[in-house]
Every structure is written in structure tokens, then in C-alpha cells.
Amino acid sequence: MFESHFHNECIHSALSNAEKICMVKGLRLTDLRKRVLELVWASHGPVKAYDILDKLGDKSASAKPPTVYRSLDFLKEHGLVHKLNSLNAYVGCSHPHERHVCYFLICKGCHQVKECCNRTLTKAINSTSDEHHFRPSSITLEIEGLCEHCSK
Amino acid sequence: MFESHFHNECIHSALSNAEKICMVKGLRLTDLRKRVLELVWASHGPVKAYDILDKLGDKSASAKPPTVYRSLDFLKEHGLVHKLNSLNAYVGCSHPHERHVCYFLICKGCHQVKECCNRTLTKAINSTSDEHHFRPSSITLEIEGLCEHCSK
DNA sequence: TGAATGCGTGTTATAGTATAACGTAACATA
DNA sequence: TATGTTACGTTATACTATAACACGCATTCA
Ligand SMILES: [Zn+2]
Ligand SMILES: [Zn+2]
Ligand SMILES: [Zn+2]
Ligand SMILES: [Zn+2]
Helix, strand or coil, X not given: CCXXXXXXXXXXXXXXXXXXXXXXXXXCCCHHHHHHHHHHCCCCCCECHHHHHHHHHHHCCCCCHHHHHHHHHHHHHCCCEEEECXXXXXXXXXXXXXXXXXXXXXXCXXXXXXXXXXXXXXXXXXXXXXXXXXXEEEEEEEEEEECCCCCC | CCCCCCXXXXXXXXXXXXXXXHHHHCCCCCHHHHHHHHHHCCCCCCECHHHHHHHHHHHCCCCCHHHHHHHHHHHHHCCXXXXXXXXCEEEECCCCCCCCCCEEEEECCCCCEEECCCHHHXXXXXXXXXXXXXXXXXXXXXXXXXXXXXXX
């Protein structure tokens, strides 16, 4: 799904973006939160909360579930990570600057996730909601399947 | 979301539909599976696995988690119920005859769920997938918000 | 300065969701 | 009746997430 690349750059830019965003919004991107974000960004794939927990443990001996869930909540709330409901897993947001609804392509082959947030989908969702006189507040759209590379 | 109605008729018709479908497909809609389906259909809202478990317990003393999860798996697999990933809950399929992808409107006010499975959405999802050369195999689309009645 | 407040984190415990693994009973088919 | 298959019972455990309370530290304001 992601052609071979220097992923350290992805991590680095995700972290520095997050710092800028938090700076601007007056949020505290503490060490803990930054480390959790870094672990979420360890790959372009879904990351489980308890895997983050284990890896935190390496550095700071005593991490307990609330530690990581609280950080994830913070990061979610401010659009830095997303939760994938169909997997109970988390993924870093690939364009956290723009406030937007996010849809996901989840490859079962290479276990990578790509955000696909386009107007066409949003329009279709809104017009369907309208038809039903429904006022949407939060949307989960997760498309599982095989990416170009993995379907060959 | 659902105007006042005689819900017993919903339950009854869901069960008799299920019987027909299983008959045709040569599937065994056992007593247990039928009771689980009935409990899922207790409302038009999401139902939790452990609530089903509790209610099963009333009749058959010793129900354990695998009992209900196995039945739910069977019902899911054959399109008689759907799982709502954003809620970890289950809902009866409102038109199990047609093989189809299902999208859901979930009202946070009255806790009712409506299937909205239209071509426009499917087309938008497929064309987005195409753009990314992605081959979808399973789709989760859950729209949370307020229904017409509850948004007044 | 010192109390008051808010926030982030630590810590313990528990709630909630789901499956593995193994045994037995019921059913189908020959 | 023998045989293989499916459904279910049962025990244990894994996985996911939150409640509740304590502590430290920074900010504010009396
Ligand atoms: Zn990368
Ligand atoms: Zn792939
Ligand atoms: Zn009804
Ligand atoms: Zn409603």
C-alpha cells in the first residue's frame, strides 16, 4: 500500500506536526503522549492498545492500561490518531491539520491502512442521511480488502 | 426512528423469514439460534451479546459466552443479524433475503438503528476504492447521530 | 506567601467483550 | 447400526476498556 520508503521520516514528521498543532491550540503534548503517538506511528498499520502498553513498559517500568488509554483518548480527541472500530486498533492520522471526517482502506494482506477522505463519499453519506432526515454526528467508514500490491 | 408500531409483528416476521431462508439454504435454525435471533429482535436497537446471555439464562439455566457467540456467528454468517462495530452490539437484519452490503443509521436519542443500503453509497465506496486500486471485501459504514424525531 | 484549583499521571481494581480447547450429545447418511 | 459431522456444554483464559482514588506539580489569585 505504501511503496517502500524511509519510515523514520513519517514518524519524525508526525511528531513534529503534532508538536506544532498542540503548540497552536495550547495543548500539552507531554512526554507520555508523545511516546504513545510515536508507538502508534511505528507503522502505517493498526496498532493495538495493549501492544503500545507492552512497548511503553520497556522504557518506563510500570505502564498500566489507563496510562495508554488516556493518552490515546487525548490523541483521538485532537485528531492526531484515529480508532479503527472494526479492529479495535489505532492508527496515526495522516493529515491532522485539516479538521475532517476520515475513511479508511484497510489491507488484509500487508496490514497497512490508508485514509481516503474525499468529498464524493462525504456527499453520498450526507445525502443518504438527508433522505432519512437523519442528522449525523459521527461516521465510521472502514473498507477492508486488498491493496493494489497485495491483490496481485 | 420507527413510528409507533406493533413490534411483535416485526419479531414474528423476522423469525418466520429466518425459518424460510434456512429451510431453503439447508441450514439448521435450532431452538437456541432461534431464541438468540428473537432476543436480538427484541428491539430495533443494538443488543449486546452479554445481555442476550443474561436473558437466555432465564429460560435455560446455564448459558455461557460461547453459547451466544456461536449463535451470533451463525446468524451473522448467514445475514440474519449484523454486528455494529462501533458499538460492539448486534442488530437484526431488516431484509435478509437480499444479499447486500449494509449501512447503518444509529440514533443516539432513541437508540434505534436503521439500515440504509443504497446504490449511491455503494457506488461512492466502490469508486473511491477503485481510485486507490483497492479491492474491498468487507465494509463497515455506521453513521451515528439523531433521527428525525430525536433531533426536534 | 499560602490556599485553591486544575490537570496529568500512578495505581488498584473491576467491568465488558470474545475465543480456545476439549468433551459430549444430537443428527444425517449410508 | 456404524460412521462422520454438526451443534452444544463447559472450563478456562485472552483481550479490550474504564472506575475510582491518590499524588505531584503548575497556575491563579487572595
Ligand atoms: Zn511511513
Ligand atoms: Zn496490502
Ligand atoms: Zn418493530
Ligand atoms: Zn432517534
